[in-house]
Every structure is written in structure tokens, then in C-alpha cells.
Amino acid sequence: MKRFIGFVRKEFFHIFRDKRSMFILFGMPIVQILLFGFAITNEINNVEIAILDNSKDNETRKIIQKINASPYFNIETEVLSEKHIETVLKKGKVKAILVFESNFAEKLEIKKLANVQIITDATDPNTANTISNYVQSILQNHQQLLNKNARIPYQISVQTQLQYNPELKGVFNFVPGVMTVILMLVSAMMTSISITREKELGTMEILLVSPLKPFQVIIGKVFPYIFLSIINALVILVLGFLVFEMPIEGSYLLLAFETILFIVTALSLGILISTISQTQQTAMMISLMGLMLPVILLSEFIFPISSMPLPLQYISNIIPAKWFIVILKGIMLKGVGLQFLWKETLILLGMTVFFIVLSVKKYKIRLE
Amino acid sequence: MSISVHNLSKSYDKIKALDAISFEVNEGELFGLIGPDGAGKTTLFRILTTLLIADEGVAKVANMEVVKEYKRIRESVGYMPGRFSLYQDLTVLENLNFFATIFGTTVEENYELIKDIYIQIEPFKDRRAGKLSGGMKQKLALCCALIHKPKVLFLDEPTTGVDPVSRKEFWDMLKRLNKHGITILVSTPYMDEAALCDRIALIQHGKLLEVDSPQNIVDRHQKIIYNVSAENTYRLIQDLKRFPTQEAVYAFGEFIHYTDSKSSFSPEELRAYLLQNNHKNVDIHTAVTTIEDVFMDLASTFKSEAIEN
Numbered sequence: 203m204k205r206f207i208g209f210v211r212k213e214f215f216h217i218f219r220d221k222r223s224m225f226i227l228f229g230m231p232i233v234q235i236l237l238f239g240f241a242i243t244n245e246i247n248n249v250e251i252a253i254l255d256n257s258k259d260n261e262t263r264k265i266i267q268k269i270n271a272s273p274y275f276n277i278e279t280e281v282l283s284e285k286h287i288e289t290v291l292k293k294g295k296v297k298a299i300l301v302f303e304s305n306f307a308e309k310l311e312i313k314k315l316a317n318v319q320i321i322t323d324a325t326d327p328n329t330a331n332t333i334s335n336y337v338q339s340i341l342q343n344h345q346q347l348l349n350k351n352a353r354i355p356y357q358i359s360v361q362t363q364l365q366y367n368p369e370l371k372g373v374f375n376f377v378p379g380v381m382t383v384i385l386m387l388v389s390a391m392m393t394s395i396s397i398t399r400e401k402e403l404g405t406m407e408i409l410l411v412s413p414l415k416p417f418q419v420i421i422g423k424v425f426p427y428i429f430l431s432i433i434n435a436l437v438i439l440v441l442g443f444l445v446f447e448m449p450i451e452g453s454y455l456l457l458a459f460e461t462i463l464f465i466v467t468a469l470s471l472g473i474l475i476s477t478i479s480q481t482q483q484t485a486m487m488i489s490l491m492g493l494m495l496p497v498i499l500l501s502e503f504i505f506p507i508s509s510m511p512l513p514l515q516y517i518s519n520i521i522p523a524k525w526f527i528v529i530l531k532g533i534m535l536k537g538v539g540l541q542f543l544w545k546e547t548l549i550l551l552g553m554t555v556f557f558i559v560l561s562v563k564k565y566k567i568r569l570e
Numbered sequence: 571m572s573i574s575v576h577n578l579s580k581s582y583d584k585i586k587a588l589d590a591i592s593f594e595v596n597e598g599e600l601f602g603l604i605g606p607d608g609a610g611k612t613t614l615f616r617i618l619t620t621l622l623i624a625d626e627g628v629a630k631v632a633n634m635e636v637v638k639e640y641k642r643i644r645e646s647v648g649y650m651p652g653r654f655s656l657y658q659d660l661t662v663l664e665n666l667n668f669f670a671t672i673f674g675t676t677v678e679e680n681y682e683l684i685k686d687i688y689i690q691i692e693p694f695k696d697r698r699a700g701k702l703s704g705g706m707k708q709k710l711a712l713c714c715a716l717i718h719k720p721k722v723l724f725l726d727e728p729t730t731g732v733d734p735v736s737r738k739e740f741w742d743m744l745k746r747l748n749k750h751g752i753t754i755l756v757s758t759p760y761m762d763e764a765a766l767c768d769r770i771a772l773i774q775h776g777k778l779l780e781v782d783s784p785q786n787i788v789d790r791h792q793k794i795i796y797n798v799s800a801e802n803t804y805r806l807i808q809d810l811k812r813f814p815t816q817e818a819v820y821a822f823g824e825f826i827h828y829t830d831s832k833s834s835f836s837p838e839e840l841r842a843y844l845l846q847n848n849h850k851n852v853d854i855h856t857a858v859t860t861i862e863d864v865f866m867d868l869a870s871t872f873k874s875e876a877i878e879n
Binding site for chain 2: 204205207208209211212215216219220403404405407408409410411412413414567568569
């Protein structure tokens with residue numbers, strides 16, 4: 203036990219004396235969570251749009267007013283004619299142009315039909331889509347007001363309820379995602395680097411020729427990172443709650459258990475990486491390419507898995523992060539318990555055992 | 571027997587690092603492994619410290635077999651690898667405490683053993699190991715390898731890259747440690763250090779050339795070596811190599827060491843030859859044979875044999 207404590211103490215010295223480690227451990231989570239929370243978001247706010255009003259009557263004025271009043275849009279300019287549409291869009295500042303046909307109010311009154319055209323800048327397809335949806339819903343809303351007195355023979359009234367995230371806040375998606383990425387990064391990359399550093403500096407040679415058993419070395423290496431990762435997870439959750447009002451609906455205990463489980467999964471991956479790489483650089487490359495990219499791309503963090511091609515959907519199943527994100531969202535947003543999450547939990551548990559067994563088998567008790 | 575090696579071979583791909591090596595080291599002996607870089611010294615150390623497995627042969631350290639009983643060996647030997655392998659970001663004292671702890675002991679418990687060495691680095695005990703000078707680093711590494719009072723101490727080129735003064739101090743320390751009954755196996759590429767060992771093994775290309783005490787090795791070497799000097803050293807070497815009965819010509823300090831293949835050789839023949847070739851201030855006298863001379867001689871015969879085979 204004394205040996206173990208001595209080893210862990212040494213590990214903490216390494217971490218606290220290395221500025222880069224300290225930054226990755228404590229600077230990065232904060233920077234990432236704020237970055238994803240504020241800057242990188244697929245919500246639209248204050249989007250600049252332009253109007254080409256060929257009618258300039260009572261009705262169009264009302265609609266324009268409505269659009270301007272919404273928090274989503276700012277009306278930037280009036281476009282004078284069809285010829286200018288292209289130039290306005292090309293400047294890039296205006297993301298969409300709304301075109302009213304001439305004699306809008308008159309046509310609405312007499313023909314009961316008037317046309318509006320929405321031209322969006324689709325260089326960013328997601329934003330273009332969202333803008334056009336928002337504008338349509340404002341127009342529909344206006345149409346309902348017009349029909350208030352009239353009776354329409356058949357009508358399907360749609361009432362949408364957005365469960366678990368009524369305001370559709372993007373940050374509710376990002377907090378679990380960032381937490382997953384950070385825990386993966388800290389646990390897997392940092393441990394694999396710290397173990398390979400001993401190989402690179404030759405100290406592993408001395409550790410091998412000592413009474414320390416392989417598992418003592420590994421647990422000694424990993425233990426500080428379990429501890430630091432838990433602190434990291436706490437920082438992210440507290441930050442999410444204070445800054446973005448990210449709720450935790452479910453049990454704190456379950457959340458803590460699942461988080462620790464995922465940390466151990468990531469650590470065992472880190473150990474596995476360290477057993478197959480000889481230098482810190484290789485360990486870092488494998489961690490970044492082999493872990494970070496899949497975690498970001500294939501875990502539902504940014505891109506929905508259901509819309510990926512089938513082979514990628516299958517591959518996503520072997521990414522531990524995917525299951526952890528499901529668990530996190532379940533606990534934090536839906537407030538569900540283990541009875542709904544047992545499958546994901548078991549999968550993570552199984553992966554962890556698999557990685558640990560594999561790394562114990564691969565761990566070398568001698569030099570090559 | 572503290573170390574016994576029998577018929578040990580090890581290859582990396584096609585290169586034979588060790589070729590059927592056998593030797594024994596007695597308890598409490600200071601045994602030197604002398605040979606140039608790439609001779610196979612480090613490979614031998616790694617096999618004996620249980621870090622590598624030999625392809626063939628048996629090796630025992632403190633009466634324990636290096637493959638089967640590797641766990642017990644790891645508890646009772648001290649190992650100082652050729653490359654400085656301590657934690658550079660820990661201080662001197664932290665390094666020492668760490669190695670004491672992982673061997674289940676304390677610095678106080680075995681302080682007696684490291685006292686002489688530790689006193690020299692004590693003024694820097696709060697300095698990070700990475701900021702120490704080369705000599706200091708080696709002293710600290712030696713302390714760390716000794717802290718658990720090992721039965722056998724393995725030092726792989728401990729004085730490579732260390733200044734001459736520190737080198738001498740280091741060997742004085744080894745002599746003192748030897749008195750504590752610790753068996754020491756030390757390797758070095760410096761021939762002058764060989765004379766300081768109780769017994770030495772000369773190694774080249776993975777083969778042992780000779781194993782004996784330094785004095786015996788030198789005494790057994792029959793050939794007379796001449797120190798030759800003249801004004802133009804470069805031309806001197808060229809001309810000596812052209813002398814019909816020459817056997818070996820190599821620079822040794824300020825002189826050229828020359829041996830002749832004829833038993834009836836007289837230095838006067840050589841002097842006449844050199845004067846005839848316009849050398850000035852020619853001086854020829856017999857030299858005291860050193861380990862280096864023996865090594866050069868053995869290595870060259872070994873090489874010519876290898877070519878003939």
C-alpha cells in the first residue's frame with residue numbers, strides 16, 4: 203500500500219509540474235464548454251434578412267413588422283428590384299430575402315391567394331433550412347389571424363410539444379457532448395501519454411526491474427486521472443448549470459456512477475493505447491485520430507446517427523462515447539433511471555472489461 | 571557464484587548481439603565488461619536484469635534463474651541503465667524517496683550505504699534532477715540504484731559522458747561499495763577504467779575475447795609494444811604501415827604504438843627505415859602494455875580470423 207501511495211504521489215508531482223497537462227486538465231474543459239455553449243450553436247438569432255416589397259400595402263407592412271419584431275430576424279435593407287437580389291446575397295451579410303408580389307393585399311382580398319417568395323443563401327444548408335422554416339411559421343401565424351372569422355370546412359390543427367427541451371436549446375445537446383469529449387481526452391489521452399513517457403525516458407526500464415507489479419504501475423498511473431476526471435466532470439456540470447441552466451432531472455447518484463464508469467472505460471482505452479505505442483507522440487496521434495474524431499463525429503454529439511449511412515451507423519455502436527451520451531441525456535434531460543438505461547450501462551461495462559483484459563494481456567513485463 | 575552465464579546468445583533480426591557467451595562473477599567482485607559501443611554490453615545487462623530473454627543459454631543472478639525467477643531477481647538487484655533514467659521533473663530528494671518507497675524501504679534505513687555518495691549531492695537535494703550536471707546525475711542514479719541494498723549492482727556505462735574528475739570519483743565510490751560486499755557488474759568503453767576492476771571481460775561483436783584480472787591479461791600478452799614518435803605524425807603512421815613486418819600500428823596518446831610480427835625484430839631496423847624515409851627526431855622505445863593494447867591486438871586477430879572463416 204505504501205508503495206502504491208508513493209507511486210501516486212509521484213504521479214501528482216508530474217501532473218502539477220507540467221503546465222501543458224494542467225492546461226489540458228483544467229483550462230480546456232472551461233474553454234470548450236463556453237465555446238460550444240455560446241459560439242458554436244445551430245440556433246438562429248438576429249439573422250439579417252432583406253425585403254423586396256413589390257406591393258407596399260397594408261398587408262405586407264403588417265407581415266414585415268411581425269418578422270422584424272421576432273428575435274430571430276433583423277431586417278437589414280430593402281431591396282429595390284429583382285436585379286439587386288443577387289448582389290445583396292453575394293455580399294454575404296444578408297442570409298435571406300423575402301419577396302412579396304405586387305398587389306399583395308388586393309390579390310389576397312379578391313383571389314384569396316397571394317404569393318411570397320423566400321430566397322435563402324444556402325451556402326450553409328442548415329441555417330438556410332432553419333430560416334425558411336421560421337419565416338414560414340411566421341407567415342402561417344399571420345394566415346391564421348386572417349382566417350379567424352372565416353370558417354374553413356376541414357382543418358387539421360397541429361399542436362407541437364417539444365418534450366425535455368421546450369426551448370430547443372442547442373446547449374442542452376452540447377453539455378453532455380463536451381463532457382464526453384473532455385472525459386475521453388483527459389482520461390484516455392493523458393494516461394496513454396503519461397505511461398508512454400516512462401517508456402520514452404527510460405524510467406519504465408527501472409520500474410520493470412523493481413518489485414512493483416504491472417497492475418500496481420498501471421493503477422498507480424491511472425488513479426490520479428480518475429480523481430482529476432471526476433473533478434472535471436463536476437466543473438462541467440456546475441458550469442452547465444450556472445451558465446446555461448442545464449438541468450439534471452434524474453438521480454445524482456446514478457449520474458455519478460455512470461460518469462465514473464465512463465471514466466474507467468476511457469482510462470482502460472488509454473492503457474491499451476499505451477501498451478501498443480512506444481513514444482508519447484504515437485500515443486497522442488492514436489488518441490487524437492482513433493478516439494477524438496470518432497467521439498466527435500460518430501457519437502450523436504454533433505451529427506445525428508440516424509441520418510448517417512448504414513455502415514457508419516454500425517460503426518458508431520463500438521464507440522463508447524455514443525452510449526455515454528445516451529445515458530447522460532437520459533439522466534440529465536429526461537430524468538430516467540437505470541431501468542431505462544441498463545442496456546447502455548451494460549454495454550459500457552462490457553467494453554471496459556474487454557479493454558482491461560486486452561491491455562493486461564498486451565502489457566509487457568519485459569522490454570520487447 | 572553471484573552471476574553465472576552459460577552459452578548465452580541473443581540476436582536481433584540477423585545481427586548477433588551476443589554469441590555463446592559464458593563467464594562467472596564471484597560474490598563481492600567488481601567485474602568489468604570492457605568493449606566498444608555495439609559490442610553487446612547493454613544486451614547482456616538487459617538479459618541479466620530480466621528485461622530481455624536470451625535466445626539460447628542459461629543465466630543466473632544471485633543463484634536465481636533470470637527467466638523463471640525474474641520476480642525474485644527484480645527485488646534483489648540494483649540497475650542503472652546506460653541512459654539517465656530518473657524523473658527529471660522530480661527533485662533529488664523526491665527521486666530518492668520514490669525509489670526507496672517502491673522497494674519497500676526508506677532512505678534512513680540504508681543511509682549508511684549511500685552516505686558517501688549522497689553527501690556530495692545533498693547541497694542540491696531540492697533541485698530538479700533534470701537540472702543537475704552529468705556527474706551529479708550519475709551520482710544520484712547510483713544512490714537510487716543502491717537505496718534498497720541490492721545483492722548485485724548492474725551499472726551500464728555509468729561514466730559515459732562524465733568529466734574525468736567525476737569519473738575518478740565515481741570509481742572510488744564503486745571501490746568503497748565493493749567493501750560492503752555488493753557484487754558489481756559494470757560496463758565501460760573506457761579501457762583505462764578496466765585496470766580498476768577485480769576482473770574484466772573483454773567483449774567485441776557479441777563474443778568474449780578474454781576473461782581474467784587486468785594484470786593477468788596484460789602479463790599474458792607477450793608482444794612487445796614500441797612507442798614511436800617523429801615530427802610528422804601523419805606521415806609516420808603511413809610509413810609504419812608500409813614497413814614489411816609490421817603487425818599493428820595505431821595512435822596512442824602522443825605516440826604511435828607499433829608491434830612487429832617478427833620475433834627477431836630489432837628497433838634499429840625500424841629506425842633505419844624511418845630515417846631513410848626522411849623522418850626527423852625519430853624516437854623508439856618499449857612501452858608499458860595496457861589493456862587497450864591487449865584489446866586492440868585481440869580485436870584485430872579476432873577480426874582477421876572472422877574474415878578467414
